[in-house]
Amino acid sequence: MSTAELPNPVVRVPEPAEIDPEALAAALRERVEGEVRFDDGSRAAYSTDASNFRQVPIGVVVPRSPDDGVEALAVAREFGAPVLSRGGGTSLAGQCTNTAVVLDWSKYCSELESVDADNRTCVVQPGIVLDDLNRQLADTGLRFGPEPATHMNCTLGGMIGNNSCGATAQRTGKVVDNIGRLEVLLADGTRFWCGKTSDDEYAEIEHHGDRRAAIYRQLRRLRDEYADEIRRRFPDIPRRVSGYNLDSLLPEHGFDVAGLLVGSESTLVTVLRAELELVPVLPERAMVVLGYPDIATAADAVPDILPHEPIALEGVDHRLLYDERLKHLNEKAREELPRGRAFLMVQFGAQTREEADKQARGLLDSVEGAEVAFLDDPAREAELWQVREAGLGATAHVPGERDTFEGWEDSAVAPEKLGGYLRRLDALYAEFGYADETGPSLYGHFGQGCVHTRIPFDLYTASGVATYRRFMERAADLVAEFGGSFSGEHGDGQSRGELLPRMFGNDLVTAFGQLKAIFDPADRMNPGKVVAPYSLDENLRLGGSWSPAEPQDLHFRFPHDGGSFSQAANRCVGVGRCRQSTSESGDVMCPSYQVTGEEEHSTRGRARLLFEMLNGHRDGPISDGWRSTEVRDALDLCLSCKGCKSDCPADVDMATYKAEFLAHHYEGRPWKRPRSDFSMGWLPLVARLVGKTRTARLANLLGKTRLATRAAGVEDREIPRFAPETLPRWFARRQPAGTGARGTVMLWPDTFTSYFHPHVAEAAVRVLEDAGWRVTLPEPSVCCGLTWISTGQLGVAKRVLARTVRTLAPHLRNGGLVLGLEPSCTAVFRSDVAELFPGDQDVRRLRDQTVTLAELLTRHSPGYRPPRIPGHALAQVHCHQHAVLGWDADKELLHAAGVDVERLDSGCCGLAGNFGFERGHLEVSKACAERVLLPRVRQADRRTAVLADGFSCRTQLHELDSGGREGIHLAELLAAGLDSQDR
Incomplete structure (x- = not known):
């Protein structure tokens, strides 16, 4: 067969300058049921993925159904607009960023349409998240096999586009090995289902003589022309993800057109539906961890382990562990590791515990030259697995270390060659100045020869970018020398597209171009990726010309980012953990995304807008800096829950960024602020005035009227009632009890406890005195400034905090502890105040000497035994406690008291201080x-206590339909235990 019968390879088509975005948007809005977003904020939020690249899209379409996506593509075709089909947007090679119409399938097109358990298949829409799919399949005993580390937020459409793998691919293979059929749409509107194609099926397709028939004929010609070269040049390794899957067309693979299209990165077709092949769940696990002196030696041991047939075989080096230690990640799990500087984590799975343990012990009996740890406790195994899954986030923005970047993050070779490859790669790092005592780390799916890493490329200067290019070229030659693949998991996109001739040779790269021309001759599908690609140093998110605005008049000092707001805004690495739809991992972030499904209302989306706001490229969609309404609107639904401060692997702290932005956005124009900023921001002064004048009853009567909510500029919801007697008044008239043998602790009189729920403090004082503490209150009245911080009134907040620190200084300098009962106020002392005044010694003392009730009773009260409180409790852990304070001490104390406690995977309660009261937030608040x-x-037994230390959480439970249940503070539960004990 002659190549003359095949189309000429696609060459890059210049971006269509004649497109009228306004007319395109109008046509899409008229014909598409889903959401059409051509506003600057949406374009900024989708300007990059998890890669080094940035291209601002023409606009974004969120289809409501696969057919809606078909219509959107038809409109784009009529306008000659390129299209990028996107899932979770976590691609590391730049394939999910383009100057195109972005189709985001993740919000609506997320259905599991059918399941055939007998044949172990199911049909899904492209936007379904992997973890959600497997949860829905749980009753069948089946699951989709490949599981990337981003399983909590990656979509099946994205996995198909990337040919994803993950650790479980050791057992189940790549996505291409688990696809039955695909329903696909071409740029020209052609639509069909495809899969393996027998000769009879091929004849039937060709008989129709339509566009699909022409495609199949050309595919056969392409296969026949290049079959020998495909067999010769395609690496015969488990993790070849680079290039198009031309090998799927070979007769021995059944002329599998679906297999061909897997991993094509939205450059050939748009996937509308997929029929997936499922595997049985192996419910039992056992893990063997082997320690070695270095990572290459660990890799050398892989071939001897593979015959034992583990379901996962992962490698981790000491550099990754060093990064996790600096970031305080997985501390308990790291203690489980055996001695060594590199480790293999070998996991076995079976239907029974005995069978899994037997497999693990079979390995133990044969292993030599390694330190060993054997785990068969599922909880300990899950903790240890987090050491490996945290890799990408753990190696980004490590304190005190150079910034690291993707680019060469997933190369792969044959497992038997892995040790030699790692030694050569390490030498290459050293040659280019990328190696030091701690990095770059090397880890990954060693059982299949796939290596993950992040490298300290200098992508800030022209010379650094040039060095990055030279390294990429040399690394590509090194992998080709080892017969490996540039990508073993993440795809080529723009990072490696131009390097493909070094791996496949010019003939096969020509074939790739011809394949592109068969499906997309006009180059409208994700142009510039894989075929006729942009160069690896084009469209960089940073780059030598990146010159962002660098604000100097900051309130927060951003000590973890060198005092730079631009570096703080650049923290997000795009991994998208903020986009998970559930909180089953115990995470809090990102509540607004969880209930809206909107990229712009995820931590990642907001970080993208802040990055664009600084206008480092001068061609961005946002050019009005702190005055940007697009950024303000994106931050509007941020609950300031601080969940991202602990849950984001890159330590993005959106609550702090929001407060800083609002302070500057309204600077010099307070009349622009919503009234709620004043009514709730200045709540401490209002509450103090009500308390001093003893007008609680009158204030409560007024608070019941709609006039009050209108005047305050808040939602029409119940306003919390002032207590008839304030904490200071109660404390002044009481008679102290107990011996005070343990010393004196200062109880922090936060506004919410002092003026709304003083009964919480009364219970705490009783518990503390029973435990042997003497309790004092600070004089005069002071405040932590929380409400001014959360509303972005940072000038006032700093003045309030400075006064507070001066008042507390004598107590702190004597080593005294400050006890916080309200988690949000306590978190100010443990976090915010040190970032506002990082050099103040009294501030540091306040941070270090502020404790929670549980911490005081467990960490600072040796020998203390809480009262016995048998029974069950649900714990709604306050967001700020989760993010800043931690809940381990509470769990320990409750266990010691005999409480059977269930920590709810509920994330944020939705009230979040002022958020749930602000205009326009009620529906989101309720949905959370x-x-x-x-x-x-509502489901809980009436005897079950509902623990909610946060005033917001208790208020939300009180006001909304909670089945008449009220939340109680830990102090109240312990005090009730004392009552039972007395009886």
Whole structure:
């Protein structure tokens, strides 16, 4: 067969300058049921993925159904607009960023349409998240096999586009090995299902003589022309993801057109539906961890382990562990590791525990030259697995280390060659100045020869970018020398597209171009990726010309980012953990994304807008800096829950960024602020005035009127009632009890406890005195400034905090502890105040000497035994406690008291201080509560206590439909235990 019968390879088509975005948007809005977004904020949010690259899209379409996506593509075709089909947007090679119309399938097109358990298949829409799919399949005993580390937020459409793998691919293979059929759409509107194609099926397709028939004929010609070269040049290794899957067309692979299209990165077709092949769940696990002196030696041992047939075989080096230690990640799990500087984590799975343990012990009996740890406790195994899954986030923005970047993050070779490859790669790092005592780390799917790493490329200067290019070229030659693949998991996109001739040779790269021309001759599908690609140093998100605005008049000092707001805004690495739809991992972030499904309302989306706001490229969609309404609107639904501060692997702290932005956005124009900023931001002064004048009853009467909510500029919801007697008044008239043998602790009189729920403090004082503490309150009245911080009134907040620190200084300098009962106020002392005044010694003392009730009773009260409180409790852990304070001490204390406690995977309650009261937030606030918290509380036995230390959490439970249940503070539970003990 002559190549003359095949189309000429696609060459890069210049971007269509004649497209009228306004007319295109109008046509899409008229014909598409889904959401059409050509606003600057949306374009900024989708300007990059998890890669080094940035291209601002023409606009974004969120289809409501696969057919809606078909219509969107038809409109784009009529306008000659390129299209990028996108899932979770976590691609590391630049394939999910383009100057195109972006189709985001993840919000609506997320259905599991059918399941055939007998044949172990199911049909899904492209936007379904992997973890959600496997949860829905749980009753069948089946699951989709490949599981990337981003399983909590990656979509099946994205996995198909990338040919994803993950650790489980050791057992199940890549996505291409688990696809039955695909329903696909071409740029010209052609639509069909495809899969393996027998000769009879091929004849039937060709008989129709339509566009699909022409495609299949050309595919056969392409296969026949290049079959020998495919067999000769395609690496015969488990993790070849680079290039198009031309090998799927070979007769021995059944002329599998679906297999061909897997991993094509939205450059050939748009996937509308997929029929997946499922595997049985192996419910039992056992893990063997082997320690070695270095990572290459660990890799050398892989071939001897593979015959034992583990379901996962992962490698981790000491550099990754060093990064995790600096970032305080997985501390308990790291203690489980055996001695060594590199480790293999070998996991076995079976239907029974005995069978899994037998497999693990079979390995133990044969292993030599390694330190060993054997785990068969599922909880300990899951913790240890987090050491490996945290890799990407753990190696980004490591304190005190150079910034690292993707680019060469997933090369792969044959497992038997892995040790030699790692030694050569390490030498290459050293040659280019990328190696030092701690990095770059080397880890990954060693059982299949796939290596993950992040490298300290200098992508800030022209010379650094040039060095990055030279390294990439040399690394590509090194992998080709080892017969490997540039990509073993993440695809080529723009990072490696131009390097493909070094791996496949010019003939096969020509074939790739011809394949592109068969499906997309006009180059409208994700142009510039894989075929006729942009160069690896084009469209960089940073680059030598990146010159962002660098604000100098900051309130927060951003000590973890060198005092730079631009570096803080650049923290997000795009891994998208903020986009998970559930909180089953115990995470809090990102509640607004969980209930809206909107990229712009995820931590990642907001970080993208802040990055664009600094206008480092001068061609961005946002050019009005702190005055940007697009950024303000994106931050509007941020609950300031601080969940991202602990849950984001890159330590993005959106609550702090929001407060800083609002301070500058309204600077010099307070009349622009919503009234709620004043009514709730200045709540401490209002509450103090009500307390001093003893007008609580009058204030409560007024608070019941709609006039009050209108005047305050808040939602029409119940306003919390002032207590008839304030904490200071109660404390002044009481008679101290107990011996005070343990010393004196200062109880922090936060506004919410002092003026709304003083009964919480009364219970705490009783518990503390029973435990042997003497309790004092600070004089005069002071405040932590929380409400001014959360509303972005940072000038006032700093003045309030400075006064507070001066007042507390004598107590702190004497080593005294400050006890916080309200988690949000306590978190200010443990976090925010040190970032506002990082050099103040008294501030550091305040940070270090502020404790929670549980911490005081467990860490600072040796020998203390809480009262016995048998029974069950649900714990709604406050967001700021989760993010800043931690809940381990509470769990320990409750266990010691005999409480059977269930920590709810509910994330944020939805009230989040002022958020739930602000205009326009009521529906989001309620939706957050209805995700897990309220349904679980309604289901609970009436005897079950509902622990909610946060005033917001208790208020939300009180006001919304919680089945008449009220939340109680830990102090109240312990005080009730004392009452039972007295009886």
